[in-house]
Amino acid sequence: MTASPIHKMAEKTPQGMARTIKGMSDRTIAWIFVAPTIFLLLAVNIFPLIWTIRLSFTNYRVNRPNNDVEWVGLRNYERILNDPDIWNTMQATAHFLLWTIALQVIIGFALAYLINKKFKGNDLWTTIIVFPMMLSPAVVGNFWTFLYQPQIGLFNYVIAFFTGADPASFSMIGDVHLAPWAIIIADTWMWTPFVMLICLAGLRSIPDSIYEAAECDRASKWRQFWTITIPMALPFLMLAVLFRGIENFKMFDLVVQLTGGGPGNTTTLTSIDLKREAFEKWRTGYSSAYAVILFVTVFGLASIYVKALNKVKER
Amino acid sequence: MKNTPLTTSAAGAILSSVIAGAAMADSHATDLTLCWAAWDPANALVELSKDFEAQSGHTMNFEFVPWTSFADRMLNELNSGGQLCDLMIGDSQWIGGGAENGHYVKLNDFFDANGIDMGDFIPATVTGYAEWPKNTPNYYALPAFGDVVGWTYRKDWFARPELQAEFKKTYGYDLGVPASLEQLTDIAQFFQGRDIDGTKVYGAAIYTERGSEGITMGVTNWLYNHGFQYENPDKPYDLAGFVNSAEAAAGLEAYKELYDTGTPPGSSNWYMGENIDAYRSGQVAMQMNFAFIWPGVEADETVGGGKSGYFPNPAGPAGQFAQLGGQGISVVAYSEKQDAALEYIQWFAQPAVQARWWELGGYSALSAVVEDPGFASSQPYAQTFLDSMAIVKDFWAEPAYADLLIPMQERIHNYVVAGEGTAQEALDGLVRDWTEVFEDEGKL
Numbered sequence: 001m002t003a004s005p006i007h008k009m010a011e012k013t014p015q016g017m018a019r020t021i022k023g024m025s026d027r028t029i030a031w032i033f034v035a036p037t038i039f040l041l042l043a044v045n046i047f048p049l050i051w052t053i054r055l056s057f058t059n060y061r062v063n064r065p066n067n068d069v070e071w072v073g074l075r076n077y078e079r080i081l082n083d084p085d086i087w088n089t090m091q092a093t094a095h096f097l098l099w100t101i102a103l104q105v106i107i108g109f110a111l112a113y114l115i116n117k118k119f120k121g122n123d124l125w126t127t128i129i130v131f132p133m134m135l136s137p138a139v140v141g142n143f144w145t146f147l148y149q150p151q152i153g154l155f156n157y158v159i160a161f162f163t164g165a166d167p168a169s170f171s172m173i174g175d176v177h178l179a180p181w182a183i184i185i186a187d188t189w190m191w192t193p194f195v196m197l198i199c200l201a202g203l204r205s206i207p208d209s210i211y212e213a214a215e216c217d218r219a220s221k222w223r224q225f226w227t228i229t230i231p232m233a234l235p236f237l238m239l240a241v242l243f244r245g246i247e248n249f250k251m252f253d254l255v256v257q258l259t260g261g262g263p264g265n266t267t268t269l270t271s272i273d274l275k276r277e278a279f280e281k282w283r284t285g286y287s288s289a290y291a292v293i294l295f296v297t298v299f300g301l302a303s304i305y306v307k308a309l310n311k312v313k314e315r
Numbered sequence: 316m317k318n319t320p321l322t323t324s325a326a327g328a329i330l331s332s333v334i335a336g337a338a339m340a341d342s343h344a345t346d347l348t349l350c351w352a353a354w355d356p357a358n359a360l361v362e363l364s365k366d367f368e369a370q371s372g373h374t375m376n377f378e379f380v381p382w383t384s385f386a387d388r389m390l391n392e393l394n395s396g397g398q399l400c401d402l403m404i405g406d407s408q409w410i411g412g413g414a415e416n417g418h419y420v421k422l423n424d425f426f427d428a429n430g431i432d433m434g435d436f437i438p439a440t441v442t443g444y445a446e447w448p449k450n451t452p453n454y455y456a457l458p459a460f461g462d463v464v465g466w467t468y469r470k471d472w473f474a475r476p477e478l479q480a481e482f483k484k485t486y487g488y489d490l491g492v493p494a495s496l497e498q499l500t501d502i503a504q505f506f507q508g509r510d511i512d513g514t515k516v517y518g519a520a521i522y523t524e525r526g527s528e529g530i531t532m533g534v535t536n537w538l539y540n541h542g543f544q545y546e547n548p549d550k551p552y553d554l555a556g557f558v559n560s561a562e563a564a565a566g567l568e569a570y571k572e573l574y575d576t577g578t579p580p581g582s583s584n585w586y587m588g589e590n591i592d593a594y595r596s597g598q599v600a601m602q603m604n605f606a607f608i609w610p611g612v613e614a615d616e617t618v619g620g621g622k623s624g625y626f627p628n629p630a631g632p633a634g635q636f637a638q639l640g641g642q643g644i645s646v647v648a649y650s651e652k653q654d655a656a657l658e659y660i661q662w663f664a665q666p667a668v669q670a671r672w673w674e675l676g677g678y679s680a681l682s683a684v685v686e687d688p689g690f691a692s693s694q695p696y697a698q699t700f701l702d703s704m705a706i707v708k709d710f711w712a713e714p715a716y717a718d719l720l721i722p723m724q725e726r727i728h729n730y731v732v733a734g735e736g737t738a739q740e741a742l743d744g745l746v747r748d749w750t751e752v753f754e755d756e757g758k759l
Contacts, residue, residue, distance in 0.1 A: 063394055063717075150580040151515075151598060168515060174583030176733050260526050263583045264733020280387070281721055 049295075056289035063282040076289035086290070088265060089273045095180055096187075096269060097248050101241055103188045108195025109237065113229075115196070116203045130193045137190070141257025144186040148172040148258075173259050176266045183255050183267050187248065195240045202236025203229070235313045242305055249298055270294055344372040345655040350389060350400035351642075353379035354587075356460055356607050359675040366671075367662050373655050382587060383527050390717060393418040393647070401650040402659055404459050404642045407443045412714040414447035419455040419645040425657055426454060431664045437461060439707045440680035444643030449712065456643025457660050458680035460607070463627075463703040464536055464638040466499075467594060467612055468492070468601045470624035472511060481505075492626045496540055496569060499601070499629050503577025506600035518577030520590035520602040521570075525728040528720055529586035531710060533603055534570045534727050535638045539708050540631025541566025552753045559742035562633060567738035569631075571731045583732045594618060605640045606703065609696035610676040625699035627706060639707035641678070715756050722748035 010018070021029070056076055060069045080086055115126055132140065147155040148171070156167035172182040206228065214224050252271040255261065261268035261276075274294065278287035349364075351357050357379045364375045378399060380388045386406065392399055393413065405413060413419035422445075426433065433441045433454060440458035447455055472478065473490055482490035486501050493499040503518025510516075522533025535543075542562030547553035557563075574582075579598055582589070587604055591611070594602040595618055613619045628637040644663065646656040662668060669681040673693075678700060684690065691698045711719045723745060730741035753759040 148581070168580050171581035171583065174581045174732075260524075260584050262525050262728065262732065264729040264735050266733065276721075281718065 052288045052291055055285050056292050058285040060285045060288075061282050062284045072285065076286045077293065079286065080290050080293060085265065086273065089268050089270050092180065092265070092267060093249065093269045096184060096251065096267075097245060099184045100187045100191070100248050101244050103184070104192045104195045104244055105237060105241060107188065108192045108240065109199045109233075111192065111196040112199035112203055115200060129196060132190045133193045135190070137253040138257050140186060140190050141254045144182070144189075144258055145173065148182055150174075174263055176263050179259050179263055179267050183258055186258060187251070187254060190254070191244060191247075195244060198236050198240040198243070199233060202233035205236075206232045231315075235309060238305075238309045238312060242302065242309065245305075246298060246302060249294075344374065345652050346374045346376060347401045347652060347655050347659060348376040348378055348399060349402040349404065349644075349659075350378040350380070350392070351404040352385045353381045354607065355611055356677050359672070359677045363668070363672055363675055363677065364659075366668070367659060370662065371655075371658055373658070375659075383524075386527060386717065396649045398647075398649050398651065400647050401652045401656040402644055403647050404644045405456070406642055407639060408710050408712045408716040408720070410444065410447045410455055410643065411712045412716055413645060414453070414455045415714045417648055420648050420653060420657075422454045422457065422646070422660070423452070425660070429661050429664075431457070431661070435682055437680045437682055437685060437704055439639065439704055440641060440643075443639050443707065443709050443712075444641060444680070447712070456645040457664055458641075459644035459663070460641050461678040461680040461685075461700070461704055462605045462607050462640030462642075463700070463707050464532060464603060464640060465606050465609075465628060465699055465703045466601055466603060466626050467609065468624050468626065469618070469622065471622045472506070472516075472600055473624070492624065493629045495629050496537060496631045500569065500573045500577060503573055503601065507577050511597075514597060516597065517579040517593075517599050518601065519573065520582060520585060520593040520599045520604075521573060521578055522586055522590070522603060523574065523578075523582060523728065523732055524584050524586035524589075525724055525732070526584075527586070528710075528724065529584075530728045530731065531720060531723045532586075532605075532638050532640070534567065534731065535708070535710065536603070536628045536636070537566040537570040537573075537631065538563050539566075539636035539638075540628070540633055541569065542633035545711060552758050554746045554749055558749065559739065559746050561739075564738040564742055566631065567727070567730065567741060571734075571738065574731050606678060606696070606700050607640070609700070610694070613695060621695075623695075625696040627699055627703040635706050636708045637703050637706050639709040641680070713756070715752050718752045718755075719749055722752075 013021075024032075057071060057073060058069050059072050061067065111129060115122060115129070135143075144155075147153050150156055150168045150171045153167070153172075155172065156170070159165065159170075160167040170178065172178045210228055210232075211224060214228060219227070250271050251269055252275065255267055255269055256272060259267040261272045274287060274290050277283050277290055281287075349360075351360070357377065361375075361377055367373070368375055386409075389400075389403065389405060390409065390412075391397075393403070393405075393409075393416070403413075403419070405419075410419075414421070425431075433445065433452070436445075436458045440461050441454075442449055444458045445454045445456045447453055479490045482502075482505055485505065488498070490502065490505070493502055499519070505518070506516055507518040508515060522529045524530055542560055543566055544557040544560075544563075545554075547557055579593060582593070585593070587608070590602045590604050591608055593599045594604075594612070595615055597617065609625060612623050627635070629635065644660060646653055646660065650656055663672075664681075666681060666683050669679040669684050670687075673679045673684050673690075679685065685701060685704075691701060710716070710723075713719060726741045726745045726748070729735040730738060735741075736744075750759060
C-alpha cells in the first residue's frame with residue numbers, strides 16, 4: 001500500500017511534538033491556530049481604539065510631549081458638538097454622500113441592466129466601463145484637476161459646447177458653488193463601475209425561469225422589472241449602498257487631490273477636517289474625540305442598515 | 316555665462332579653497348544627509364556639494380521633499396528626534412522652534428572658533444534665518460539661501476505700443492513697472508481676459524494656496540504695506556489693533572480685489588509651482604513668486620532671454636515691504652555626525668564657495684558676494700534681488716509657528732477665495748486664534 005501525504009507528514013513530525021499534540025483537545029489546537037490573528041487584531045485594531053477613547057478625555061497634544069496631560073472629561077465632545085465649523089463639515093459630507101450614492105446607484109444599476117443583455121462586444125464594454133475603478137484615487141484626482149482646468153480642461157469645453165458659455169468663465173474647483181459638484185462628479189465617474197459590478201451579480205443571480213413564468217402570465221416588461229428584477233436585486237443594491245456609504249464617509253485622497261478641501265471649507269469632508277485637527281493642528285485629545293464621534297456614527301448607522309438588509313434578504 | 320569679475324574671482328577662490336580643503340580630507344569619511352525642499356536651488360546645491368565631497372572625503376546624501384509637504388515632513392522629523400538629517404536647511408520660521416525645542420545645535424562657539432562672522436552676511440538674513448531670540452547674538456543657523464517674494468512681468472507685452480496707448484488712455488499713466496500696489500492691480504485688471512496673439516491672457520498669478528503656507532506668503536505683501544503689524548512694538552504678543560487694524564483690513568480687501576478681478580479663473584489654490592506654470596505658458600502678464608524662480612524664468616525658451624522683467628513688491632500706503640523667504644542651514648542636534656556636519660557649514664561659509672553658489676543659481680546671503688561690483692549686473696534679476704532683500708519682513712518665527720500659520724491660512728483663504736465674511740471679521744478671528752495659541756504657550 002502507498003502511504004498518503006498525510007501519513008508521510010505524520011511520520012516526519014518529531015516524536016516529542018507528536019506526543020504533545022496528541023494530548024490536546026481540538027479546541028486547544030483551534031485556539032493555537034487562531035491566537036496569532038487575534039493577537040494581531042487586538043494590537044492593531046482594538047488597542048488603538050481603546051487608546052483613542054482614553055485620549056479623547058484628555059488635552060494631550062502629541063507635538064508637546066513635555067506638557068502635562070490633563071483629564072478634561074467630556075469637554076472635547078462638548079466643544080466638537082457645539083462647533084459650527086464641524087457641523088458645516090458634516091453637512092458637506094452628507095451632501096457628498098447623498099449625491100454620490102444616489103448617482104452611483106442609478107447609473108450603476110442602469111449600466112448593469114444594459115451589460116446584462118447579451119450583445120456583441122459585451123465583454124469589451126464591461127472591461128472599458130470597469131477601467132476607472134482600477135486607477136489610483138491620486139491619479140483620478142490629478143486627471144480630473146486637468147479636466148476641470150478653465151483654460152484647457154475638456155470638461156469646461158464640453159459644458160461650453162452644450163451651453164454656449166465661455167469655457168474660461170467658470171471654474172469647477174475654484175468656485176464655492178461648483179466645487180462640491182466637482183468632487184461628486186469625479187467620485188461618481190470612478191466608483192459607478194463598482195456599483196455596476198455588484199448590481200450585475202444581483203441581476204445574474206435571478207433565475208431565467210422566473211421571467212419565463214412571468215411571460216406565460218403575460219406580464220409586461222415594465223411589470224417584470226418592478227415585480228421581479230428590482231425586488232430580487234434589492235439586497236445587492238443595498239449592499240452597494242452600504243459599501244459606498246462607508247467608503248465615502250471616509251473619503252480623503254480623491255478630494256484632497258482635487259480641491260484640498262477648498263475653496264474655503266466647501267469641500268472639507270469630515271476625514272479631511274479630522275486629519276487637519278490631528279496632524280496639522282496636533283490637537284490629539286480633541287481629534288481623538290472627533291474620531292470617536294465619527295466611529296460611533298458610522299458604526300451605528302451601518303448596524304441599523306445591516307439589520308434592514310438582513311430583513312430584505314429574508315423576505 | 317559672461318566672464319565677469321565675479322566669475323573670475325570665484326574661479327580663483329574655488330581653486331584656493333580646493334587646495335585649502337585638501338587639508339580637511341582625512342580618514343574619517345562620513346555619510347552625511349542634508350534635508351531641504353525639492354526645488355531648483357536644491358539641484359544647484361547637489362552640484363555645489365561635489366566640491367565638498369572631493370575635499371573632505373565625506374559623502375553627501377540628500378533628502379528633498381516637495382514644498383507642499385516640506386514643513387509637515389521635516390517638522391515631524393525634528394519633533395520626533397529623528398536622525399535622518401544631519402544638516403537641515405529649514406524654513407526661516409522654524410528657527411524659534413529649532414532653538415527652543417533643542418532641535419538645532421547652537422553655533423556661536425563654532426563660529427567663533429572658525430572665524431565665521433555673522434557681520435559678513437546680509438543683516439536681514441541673519442535676523443531672519445539664524446537668530447533666536449530675534450535681534451540677539453544667538454545663532455542656530457548659517458544663512459544659506461536668501462529669498463524674497465518679488466514679481467516677474469512680461470516685458471515684451473508691456474512694451475507693445477498699442478497696449479501702452481490703451482493703458483495710458485484708460486488709467487492716465489504709463490504702462491510699466493508699477494510704483495504701488497494700486498497700480499499693480501490696475502495693470503492686472505488691464506490684462507485680465509485680454510487677447511494677446513490669439514490667446515486669452517489674465518492679469519497676475521498670486522498665492523492663494525491653503526494647504527501649507529501659500530496664501531500667507533502672498534497676502535502679507537499687501538498687509539505689511541497697508542500697516543499690518545504682528546504685535547504691539549512696545550508690548551510683545553499684544554495683537555489687538557495691530558493685526559486687525561483698519562489699515563490691515565484695507566490691505567486684505569485690496570488683495571481680495573486683485574484675486575477677484577485680476578487673476579486667472581481656477582487659481583483658487585495656487586502657490587509657487589502653479590504660478591510658474593501659468594507664467595511660462597503665457598497665461599498671465601505678471602506673477603508673484605519667490606526670487607528663486609528667476610534664474611529658471613531667464614533660462615526659459617518661451618519667457619526668458621529678455622522677454623521678462625523683475626521688480627520688487629510695490630509700495631502701499633504704509634510703506635514698501637516684501638515677504639521674506641529663504642533659509643538657514645543648521646546642524647541637527649540628534650545627528651551622530653555633528654563634527655562632519657559642522658565641517659560642511661565651515662566649507663559652505665567660505666566666500667569662494669558662496670560666490671560659486673550664486674553662479675550655480677543659489678542666492679548667496681554673503682555680503683561680499685552681493686556687494687561685489689559685478690553682482691548687480693551679473694544677471695537681469697540681480698538688482699531686483701538686492702532691492703527686495705532690503706525691504707523684507709517675515710512671519711512669526713515663534714516655536715508655535717505652525718500653530719500660528721494654520722489659522723492664518725484658514726482665515727485668509729476663506730475670506731479671499733471663498734468670500735466668507737468681511738476682511739475685518741477675518742482679522743478679528745485671527746487675533747482670537749493667535750491669542751489662544753500664545754495663551755497655550757504661556758506667553759500671555
